[in-house]
Amino acid sequence: MSSETLSIPMFDFSVLREIRKRAGMTLSDLSERSGVSLGVISKLERNQTQAEVGTLYKLGRVFGMRATDILTLAEAPLSNKKQAQEYYSDGFQFQSVKYAKAKCILASAKAGARISKPDVHH
Secondary structure, three states: OOHHHHOOOOEOOOHHHHHHHHOOOOHHHHHHHHOOOHHHHHHHHOOOOOOOHHHHHHHHHHHOOOHHHHHHHHEOHHHOOEEEEEEEEOOEEEEEEEEOOEEEEEEEOOOOOOOOOOHHHO
């Protein structure tokens, strides 16, 4: 696994800021109610650190949420984003789907079809 792959954040905890603001709370309010330090909450909201399960549990209780609810909301969009493209070449139908840094290509054709210049290698 390359260091470039490891640098992609798995979770985007800036969602905590939105949850907190919708609840009408300041950082201090949330810190006081949850028992999590103001510094940790601030770093989480700015994606400068990753959360521990215990921290998410404490924060979630304040909002009536489970730790897993917060994780689901914070799941980085990079892991879900996709770009799809469909194209035809030489009797073949190609479907190309990109997820973050992975690309999958599916090629299909009628039985007996031949390809002289494989587009799949572009």
